[in-house]
Amino acid sequence: xxxxxxxxxxxxxxxxxxxxxxxxxxxxxxxxxxxxxxxxxxxxxxxxxxxxxxxxxxxxxxxxxxxxxxxxxxxxxxxxxxxxxxxxxxxxxxxxxxxxxxxxxxxxxxxxxxxxxxxxxxxxxxxxxxxxxxxxxxxxxxxxxxxxxxxxxxxxxxxxxxxxxxxxxxxxxxxxxxxxxxxxxxxxxxxxxxxxxxxxxxxxxxxxxxxxxxxxxxxxxxxxxxxxxxxxxxxxxxxxxxxxxxxxxxxxxxxxxxxxxxxxxxxxxxxxxxxxxxxxxxxxxxxxxxxxxxxxxxxxxxxxxxxxxxxxxxxxxxxxx
Amino acid sequence: xxxxxxxxxxxxxxxxxxxxxxxxxxxxxxxxxxxxxxxxxxxxxxxxxxxxxxxxxxxxxxxxxxxxxxxxxxxxxxxxxxxxxxxxxxxxxxxxxxxxxxxxxxxxxxxxxxxxxxxxxxxxxxxxxxxxxxxxxxxxxxxxxxxxxxxxxxxxxxxxxxxxxxxxxxxxxxxxxxxxxxxxxxxxxxxxxxxxxxxxxxxxxxxxxxxxxxxxxxxxxxxxxxxxxxxxxxxxxxxxxxxxxxxxxxxxxxxxxxxxxxxxxxxxxxxxxxxxxxxxxxxxxxxxxxxxxxxxxxxxxxxxxxxxxxxxxxxxxxxxxxxxxxxxxxxxxxxxxxxxxxxxxxx
Amino acid sequence: xxxxxxxxxxxxxxxxxxxxxxxxxxxxxxxxxxxxxxxxxxxxxxxxxxxxxxxxxxxxxxxxxxxxxxxxxxxxxxxxxxxxxxxxxxxxxxxxxxxxxxxxxxxxxxxxxxxxxxxxxxxxxxxxxxxxxxxxxxxxxxxxxxxxxxxxxxxxxxxxxxxxxxxxxxxxxxxxxxxxxxxxxxxxxxxxxxxxxxxxxxxxxxxxxxxxxxxxxxxxxxxxxxxxxxxxxxxxxxxxxxxxxxxxxxxxxxxxxxxxxxxxxxxxxxxxxxx
Numbered sequence: 001x002x003x004x005x006x007x008x009x010x011x012x013x014x015x016x017x018x019x020x021x022x023x024x025x026x027x028x029x030x031x032x033x034x035x036x037x038x039x040x041x042x043x044x045x046x047x048x049x050x051x052x053x054x055x056x057x058x059x060x061x062x063x064x065x066x067x068x069x070x071x072x073x074x075x076x077x078x079x080x081x082x083x084x085x086x087x088x089x090x091x092x093x094x095x096x097x098x099x100x101x102x103x104x105x106x107x108x109x110x111x112x113x114x115x116x117x118x119x120x121x122x123x124x125x126x127x128x129x130x131x132x133x134x135x136x137x138x139x140x141x142x143x144x145x146x147x148x149x150x151x152x153x154x155x156x157x158x159x160x161x162x163x164x165x166x167x168x169x170x171x172x173x174x175x176x177x178x179x180x181x182x183x184x185x186x187x188x189x190x191x192x193x194x195x196x197x198x199x200x201x202x203x204x205x206x207x208x209x210x211x212x213x214x215x216x217x218x219x220x221x222x223x224x225x226x227x228x229x230x231x232x233x234x235x236x237x238x239x240x241x242x243x244x245x246x247x248x249x250x251x252x253x254x255x256x257x258x259x260x261x262x263x264x265x266x267x268x269x270x271x272x273x274x275x276x277x278x279x280x281x282x283x284x285x286x287x288x289x290x291x292x293x294x295x296x297x298x299x300x301x302x303x304x305x306x307x308x309x310x311x312x313x314x315x316x317x318x319x320x321x
Numbered sequence: 322x323x324x325x326x327x328x329x330x331x332x333x334x335x336x337x338x339x340x341x342x343x344x345x346x347x348x349x350x351x352x353x354x355x356x357x358x359x360x361x362x363x364x365x366x367x368x369x370x371x372x373x374x375x376x377x378x379x380x381x382x383x384x385x386x387x388x389x390x391x392x393x394x395x396x397x398x399x400x401x402x403x404x405x406x407x408x409x410x411x412x413x414x415x416x417x418x419x420x421x422x423x424x425x426x427x428x429x430x431x432x433x434x435x436x437x438x439x440x441x442x443x444x445x446x447x448x449x450x451x452x453x454x455x456x457x458x459x460x461x462x463x464x465x466x467x468x469x470x471x472x473x474x475x476x477x478x479x480x481x482x483x484x485x486x487x488x489x490x491x492x493x494x495x496x497x498x499x500x501x502x503x504x505x506x507x508x509x510x511x512x513x514x515x516x517x518x519x520x521x522x523x524x525x526x527x528x529x530x531x532x533x534x535x536x537x538x539x540x541x542x543x544x545x546x547x548x549x550x551x552x553x554x555x556x557x558x559x560x561x562x563x564x565x566x567x568x569x570x571x572x573x574x575x576x577x578x579x580x581x582x583x584x585x586x587x588x589x590x591x592x593x594x595x596x597x598x599x600x601x602x603x604x605x606x607x608x609x610x611x612x613x614x615x616x617x618x619x620x621x622x623x624x625x626x627x628x629x630x631x632x633x634x635x636x637x638x639x640x641x642x643x644x645x646x647x648x649x650x651x652x653x654x655x656x657x658x659x660x661x662x663x664x665x666x667x668x
Numbered sequence: 669x670x671x672x673x674x675x676x677x678x679x680x681x682x683x684x685x686x687x688x689x690x691x692x693x694x695x696x697x698x699x700x701x702x703x704x705x706x707x708x709x710x711x712x713x714x715x716x717x718x719x720x721x722x723x724x725x726x727x728x729x730x731x732x733x734x735x736x737x738x739x740x741x742x743x744x745x746x747x748x749x750x751x752x753x754x755x756x757x758x759x760x761x762x763x764x765x766x767x768x769x770x771x772x773x774x775x776x777x778x779x780x781x782x783x784x785x786x787x788x789x790x791x792x793x794x795x796x797x798x799x800x801x802x803x804x805x806x807x808x809x810x811x812x813x814x815x816x817x818x819x820x821x822x823x824x825x826x827x828x829x830x831x832x833x834x835x836x837x838x839x840x841x842x843x844x845x846x847x848x849x850x851x852x853x854x855x856x857x858x859x860x861x862x863x864x865x866x867x868x869x870x871x872x873x874x875x876x877x878x879x880x881x882x883x884x885x886x887x888x889x890x891x892x893x894x895x896x897x898x899x900x901x902x903x904x905x906x907x908x909x910x911x912x913x914x915x916x917x918x919x920x921x922x923x924x925x926x927x928x929x930x931x932x933x934x935x936x937x938x939x940x941x942x943x
Contacts (some may be wrong), residue, residue, distance in 0.1 A: 030650040030652075031644065031650055031652035031654070031655045032462055032463070035650045036650070037558065037649060037650035037651075038558050038649055040554055040557055040558070058648070058649060062560075063557070066557060123461075123462065124461070124462040124463075125462040211355070211356075213378070213387060213563075213567050213592075214563070215562050215563035215564045215567045215594075216562050216563060216597075217560065217562035217563070217564050217648060219562075220560040220561050220562040221560050221562070221648050233597070233598065233599050235599060235602075235747075235748070236747060236748045237748075238748075241578060241580070242576055242578050242591045242593070243388045243578060243580070243589050243591050244387045244388045244591060244592075245388065269648070272648060273560075273562070273564070273648035275377055275564050275567075275568060275646040276356070276357075276377065277355075277356035277357060391674045391675075392674070392675055394720045394721070399761075400759060400760050400761055401678055401680075401699075401761035402678065402720050402761060404675060404676070404678070404720075404763075406672055406675055433913075433914060434914060436913070437912075437913075437927070438673045438912035438913065438914070439671070439673065440673065440912075440914055441671070441672050441673070442674070547941055548941075548942070573914070573916060574915055574916030574917060575909070575910070575914070575915045575916070576909055576915065576917075577674075577723075577724060577909050577910065577915070578723065579718075579720065579721050579722055579723045579724075580721070581720075581721030581722065582721075585720075585721075586720060586721040588674070588718075588720070588724070590674075590915075593915070593916075593917070595916065595917075600907070600917055601906065601907050601917055602907060603905065603906070603907045604725070604746040604747035604750070604907075605746060605879075605905075607880065607905075609906065609920075609943045610943050615943050618943075619919075619943065622921075622941070623919065626922075627919065627921055627922045628922075630921070630922035631922040
């Protein structure tokens with residue numbers, strides 16, 4: 001992560017000064033040293049709040065939806081994965097291209113705080129800062145500097161990330177990263193499950209999804225979950241009971257997986273947000289793999305390319321009809 | 322008169338056996354290691370973990386389940402129906418390992434479920450439960466219970482307190498209910514050796530570093546912030562999910578719904594959250610809290626002012642769960658600090 | 669074992685009187701001898717009415733406690749439950765919990781003139797007051813009722829107006845937003861009509877219930893006419909579920925509308941937040 005917070009700050013300051021943006025969505029330091037938090041700026045005077053470091057996990061594209069009505073252009077900081085969500089929002093006409101200014105930043109992986117603490121055997125309070133050091137993270141602790149090999153502590157989605165450099169941007173801060181050395185098999189997580197029998201799969205998902213508390217964090221954090229009224233919130237008719245049980249939880253997660261099929265870019269936010277540790281990426285990754293194998297389709301690459309499940313072609317398979 | 326101050330000791334090696342015994346006469350709810358630790362009904366002592374700071378979900382579930390059937394009904398041939406109430410508290414229950422912050426939260430919940438109208442579903446379970454607390458000597462960075470006058474190593478709100486002092490637990494009953502339970506299982510407990518207080522004191526040393534915020538006039542300081550732009554950026558940042566409310570040990574809002582089957586059905590209640598738009602949406606389509614700003618403002622005002630105005634206590638115990646799990650790092654301790662210090666002014 | 673506050677009592681629909689195209693008055697008795705009489709309520713209170721399998725909703729009581737024998741609810745079809753209620757027939761069973769909430773301070777109003785202002789279905793709880801004060805006519809001064817609806821077809825309790833008008837020292841003034849060829853009365857919004865009628869605030873308590881937007885402008889008009897805030901009595905409408913101050917959704921400030929309301933004076937409302 002060669003790009004520094006300073007570079008981001010300077011670039012955003014200039015954008016405000018030149019009148020190219022009226023708002024900016026970035027990251028600022030969080031309430032402790034293992035967290036950052038979304039930051040909303042309305043002028044260049046406060047750009048010193050902005051940070052860019054390996055803790056910047058949030059996919060900020062979600063917030064473009066909230067700022068659709070503001071005057072002027074909205075600037076946003078995007079990593080590779082976030083930029084692919086922006087592509088999906090553009091495809092759906094949720095946002096207009098000329099109303100956003102995309103500041104891209106090449107990203108060589110976000111740290112998973114819990115993995116980091118476990119590997120280093122320290123508690124959250126011991127961490128002072130985390131920096132990018134190429135193939136390792138440089139962690140400043142109260143006891144001194146430590147180096148941790150990235151592969152050990154990266155977030156799951158970063159371990160299989162094929163798009164470290166944003167696919168769409170108005171300005172790119174830093175040098176493009178063509179690929180990440182640790183990325184090999186994108187679908188090992190899915191293959192493990194595919195090998196199970198139907199009963200074993202059912203047992204696996206029943207066990208995982210019975211933990212769901214239906215806080216809807218996975219839906220609310222997801223940029224492509226942007227229906228003005230979600231089917232699960234509709235009161236009349238109520239499609240999903242508010243009672244928490246495995247059958248309702250299963251309906252919720254399966255329908256959501258299909259609703260984001262072809263739009264999910266594996267930014268990993270659903271799994272990161274889930275307080276119960278449900279492996280939601282496995283579900284979405286399976287759908288992603290099927291779409292790739294059946295249609296050769298990958299989401300979030302090309303604004304002109306429509307998701308296969310929402311597009312009709314004369315040559316579509318129709319054996320089931 | 323029970324000698325509530327009398328301390329006992331249990332050797333660590335005998336704890337599992339004690340828990341096993343407890344499962345025979347009680348529903349034992351204790352911390353279990355899954356991906357994270359959660360409080361669950363256990364069938365044997367070996368399922369219980371003691372390696373945790375606190376659980377993801379608070380033990381409120383044991384009194385106020387996420388989904389609870391209130392009654393079942395059966396249609397009769399006279400165009401009517403027969404109602405059969407559901408009572409879950411059929412047996413005495415013991416919660417082992419509850420932390421002092423969560424124990425305090427039950428005292429706050431009691432204020433809601435008691436009163437002019439008594440909520441028997443919650444209160445019956447409360448009456449039938451003995452709380453065995455586990456003193457907290459190594460709190461998380463996000464913990465700030467001393468802010469609310471909670472001593473994380475005290476047994477003030479539990480029936481019995483266990484304190485891990487190395488090779489054994491110091492065991493103290495703080496209520497008659499607790500003393501009775503200790504008497505019942507007297508064979509497990511031995512007399513203290515004499516160094517226990519000293520060992521506990523040593524373990525408490527680290528607690529002095531815990532965050533303790535000034536909340537002395539927080540309710541008054543909140544008042545002028547109502548409707549102010551302080552909540553704009555917080556509302557913009559908030560995703561409107563239910564993590565903070567569902568994980569919170571003091572949040573108690575619920576919804577009521579019906580299940581309809583041919584021969585009958587039932588009515589249940591389930592957790593609900595003031596963060597959800599439909600929480601206040603009326604049948605007419607009008608919504609008095611139509612956006613995330615007004616909803617998150619409600620959450621913080623309820624915790625730091627409204628609950629206090631009504632019950633004389635703040636509705637937060639500093640357990641830190643909402644801080645640890647908020648995906649966008651909205652931090653109630655930061656908000657309290659900003660309000661208390663006047664930094665949260667409306668600009 | 670404490671009394672279970674969530675268990676409904678079974679009740680029987682005795683009759684259903686259509687008021688408008690989407691409002692029906694249900695006359696209900698609670699099953700069991702004396703149970704209806706033992707359902708002691710006051711004007712302004714509500715009950716949780718349910719259809720098992722569909723759900724439950726808070727409904728204000730439109731009958732007067734001074735006329736025992738049955739309890740009446742005037743209900744508009746707006747949601748799932750009210751739709752289900754409208755599908756029922758006399759003889760069918762429903763569930764009732766309550767009565768809940770506070771009530772109009774009729775005892776404090778004794779010796780005073782009453783200005784009753786209603787809009788649409790908001791006349792339902794006011795009808796409880798109207799019938800109640802009619803039965804205790806000597807205790808009150810002049811009674812002015814100002815009532816409006818969107819159209820003549822949307823007025824409720826029309827079959828009772830003639831009787832109301834016969835009561836001593838009582839005036840019923842009707843208005844509709846849009847009239848029709850047969851409509852002879854006033855056309856205009858309730859707040860405007862109120863200003864035209866310009867009732868005196870002297871020794872008068874105003875009670876108003878209706879859509880929130882109407883209440884807002886009625887209160888403004890009453891303020892202009894010099895009604896003190898402690899003599900402006902109104903109701904707050906919020907989504908409710910439990911009816912007993914537990915479920916939290918009707919919380920406003922330190923109040924719960926279901927427990928501390930739904931009746932508030934303007935003076936009280938000024939002290940609580942607007943949401």
